[in-house]
Amino acid sequence: MKIDENVCWGIIGCGDVTELKSGPAFQKVEDSSLVAVMRRNEEKVKDFAERHHVKKWTTNASEIINDKSINAIYIATPPSTHLQYALQVLKANKNVYLEKPMVLNSIEAKILSDALKQSRSKLTIAHYRRVLPVFLTVKELLESNVIGHVSLAEITIHQSKSANLIAKIADNWRTNPTISGGGYFHDIGPHQIDLMVHYFGEVDTIIAVDLEKNTVSNDVVKGFVQFKNGIQFKGNWDFNAEEDKDNCTIYGMKGTISFSFYGDEIIIFLKGKQERYQFKNPMHVQQPMIEKTVGYFLGKNVNPCSIHEAAVVTQIMDVFCGIN
Structure with missing residues (x-):
């Protein structure tokens, strides 16, 4: 599978959400493959890779981000590290599929939005219910x-x-x-x-x-x-x-x-x-969204959920919770 003609994924944070909701879909969607997975717990990430037939696994996110055989990364860690990893992936000029909530607050949303504007990469937020x-x-x-x-x-x-x-x-x-x-x-x-x-x-x-x-x-x-x-x-x-x-x-x-x-x-x-x-619903509920995301990354369709749209959601949540 040629990296310039297909979306070759790495996952940072292969925890509960990746077991059924999202993980298997990256291997089932057309023009998509799952190359490597990362989790800090070595035993658990190795087990995930073996059960889901993923060739590469690591406990180091940098190895995923800098892997030349990967051109897109799914960030599925808890929200406190979303911004950190997304900024690193954008700096590496790779595309991002980012779990919700996108970031912790509107301040982080602005930082990520500004970084995306300075990048050649594409970014989609995993508000997958849109396409169920x-x-x-x-x-x-x-x-x-x-x-x-x-x-x-x-x-x-x-x-x-x-x-x-x-x-x-x-x-x-x-x-x-x-x-x-x-x-x-x-x-x-x-x-x-x-x-x-x-x-x-x-x-x-x-x-x-x-x-x-x-x-x-x-x-x-x-x-x-x-x-x-x-x-x-x-x-x-x-x-x-x-x-x-x-x-x-x-x-x-x-x-x-x-x-x-x-x-x-x-x-x-x-x-x-x-x-x-x-x-x-489909067995893997994120599969329709991942299909749209792959299409967007390959230039076949529009972004199914942009950072601008997700930033509005973040702003609403901040106000509802009294953050601003």
């Missing part, structure tokens, strides 16, 4: 004006201690703000907010709500966004709730569209009638 069947269909329904002029979108995510929306791991870095940027909100919130920005466009106003109820780990987050087209968005996340809830409802003049971020259906209420759409 459920969320593609929601966008198509909105664009076809099925529920009429949209006025409001509401997200409610309530998670009890027993909920399984987020992977439970022994070393739970997701609740350590210095590593994750906050708490569980910083782990799942980016996907949900990104979809709102993807659906409704440029943002006009961002307001935090009930900020006094928030904590350093962002257990309770509420916020409001006014888009330039007049559509409003209200978000409510509670990770200490008594009952679990996972819902987004979009209100139009003719009816509503409701869906779950972790479910498999869309419910449309229109003229007093209910209609349901059922979906099935």
Whole structure:
């Protein structure tokens, strides 16, 4: 496989997310191959490489970044090292597929954006839900004006201690703000907010709500966004709730569209009638996004999620959490 005609990947941080969601897809997508993987734990990275049939493995990220047989790198480490590794990869003139949240905050987002402008490389953010069947269909329904002029979108995510929306791991870095940027909100919130920005466009106003109820780990987050087209968005996340809830409802003049971020259906209420759409996600949920990313890196299609779009998501999260 010629490196100038194909995307030859290295992975920095082959942890849980790369086992099924993303890792295998790099070998299944056309014009794509997985050349090498990195993790600091030698036993675990060697095991990953053997099970996933990857020829090269290392515990040193620099070896991945400087490997001449690699022209693109997937950064799948915890968020606290995203900026560090992304800057190194850009300096090496290689393309980047970067896990969400893109960086810890808007300050880091500006640093990365400036570095990308000075680079010849391309960068895509892994907001993969954009191209999953459920969320593609929601966008198509909105664009076809099925529920009429949209006025409001509401997200409610309530998670009890027993909920399984987020992977439970022994070393739970997701609740350590210095590593994750906050708490569980910083782990799942980016996907949900990104979809709102993807659906409704440029943002006009961002307001935090009930900020006094928030904590350093962002257990309770509420916020409001006014888009330039007049559509409003209200978000409510509670990770200490008594009952679990996972819902987004979009209100139009003719009816509503409701869906779950972790479910498999869309419910449309229109003229007093209910209609349901059922979906099935691919085995490797990031594969459609990786296909689009490979296409972008090879000049076949536009960027499926740019740094500018992800920076807007970061800004919204910062305001919602009282960072700025």
